[in-house]
Amino acid sequence: MSVQTSTVITRQEALSLAIEKTTRLLSYFLLIILAFTFLLPLYWMFTGSFKLQQVTMSVPPEFFPTHPTFENWVQLFNGPWPIWRWVFNSVTVSLLTVVLVLIVSSLTGYGFGKKKFPGSNILFVILLSTMFLPNQVILIPLFLLVRAWHLTSSTLGTYFAMAMPLISSPFGIFLIKQFCSSIPDELIDAARIDGASEWGVFTRIMLPLLKPALAALAIFTFNQAWNYFMWQLVIAQNKFQYTIPVGVSIISRTPSAGKMITDIGLNMAGGSFGALFMIAFFIAFQQYFIKGITFGAVKG
């Protein structure tokens, strides 16, 4: 009797275990299909960069390059485009933006987060109200400013011009302010009693504590500045001022020499080249990316 009951339970358990296993398998299957679909364009681009022009236009398409060629990459590196200059431009503009945003956000965020002064609330609300505004609105006045100041006539001016719309990041100031508010006042008071100056409190107490927030903000800003396409496109006047995204877009709009059609292989090499930097960057700093995204949205 008791033996029978136990076998029944085992059967039920076995059934639910089987269901669980099947759902797990099915969900894995679905997940792999979804991931495959979303990564397919990147796969197509990377493999396409190793295909000859006639192969890229063949029907049916080659799912894997059977006769891989480096011709597109050679053309990309030895062609008329100064692509290493574009890399340099993109890196410089992004780093410059990051440095300026970190300075502005840490100082201002600390000021709003830990200092009490008349008018601080209204000043902060004005700042915050611009956080959700479409950035394109400010590009027209800034463009006129860049033109009036002749910023693009010098290399340094061009870099500064490209960083301009992102410098006063309301998101960055907000993030640092929130982070500062979570740091107990006792720490600051203790440092003051020990004789630290206002500046000393900021540099020696606050900045080290703000490090994780600043790191996440730096990564977020770098990515944002790198892909700030419209403004870079407007500012860059010649091929030596292009950034990676601008250069990639220009290649895709330029028919290759002697042909009336765009060179697909070259385009894929250019796109892959552009994608590689940010993908490597993402893989290296993945946890900061995720911290930056989840900050403020998920209580954790």
Place this chain on the structure above:
Amino acid sequence: MDKSGTDMNKIRSLASEFRKGWTGYLFIAPGYLAFIIFMLAPILFAISLSFYKASFDINARQFVGFQQYTLLLKDSVFKRALINTIGYVFVIVPTTVIISLIVAFLIDPLGGKTQAFFRGAFYIPGVAGGVVLSVVYLWIFNPTYGLLNYLLGQAGMKPVMWLATAPYSFLAVCAVVLTFTIGQPVILFQAGLAGISQDILDAATVDGANALQKVLSIRLPLLRPVLLFVLATQTIQVFQLWEVIYMLTGGGPYNTSTSLVFLIFQTAFINSNYGKASAIGVILMFIIMVVTFIQLRFWRNSDI
């Protein structure tokens, strides 16, 4: 004696308040100055520009009152762009939310490394950027040797001129944008799911709830704050959609895939019509403000 003591204290506290305040102003000064120069003043200047007729020579601008706005109301391209932009929001945002929710639920039970791998896989198209992705989509959407038409042909469907016929160009833009918008919501939803305490779920299991019931009546409702955050950020992002349009369709055919921001780009930086472009920008700003305001109200209500 006692009174003068409190007076002294008052003066002292006021003085210290001032001193504290003074350093506060000093700390925010550089950042706030940058904010005024590079954000606030440009916004105000753009609003004022929208009341002018202004072209390449900005100093020769003429005040025209609300003329830019009244002209826009009659402008068929603008109307098209406005309708399309709202269409993009209504197609892309819900699709993004649904797919990223499914993905988040699928990767939630996975272990550390596998989970990180899949999370990364969905985020990577986003870091590659819209421009880079558009380059490969130009090829994929090609009517004669593109991958998509080949795959559709294998399934017995007729080839489509994806980027040159309506409504396919609109749908093509939606598809491209989807590939790089889901990364962020996947991470947010997954973090939200990971934040749900195991005790609640265990209690539900004891009460006899199955997996589906747990999803529908516990995990989804608890994700509500994250969901509203995702909705707000995605809506704002899609309202500003333009680079994929610039790369793939140029707004065509016959403006059926154009958007407000693409129109701003064309009007300001190709046609140098700064007054009109500013007016479109102000309208977009107004729409986004209203939508954000409504969503924030929902957000606040859900927190109670």
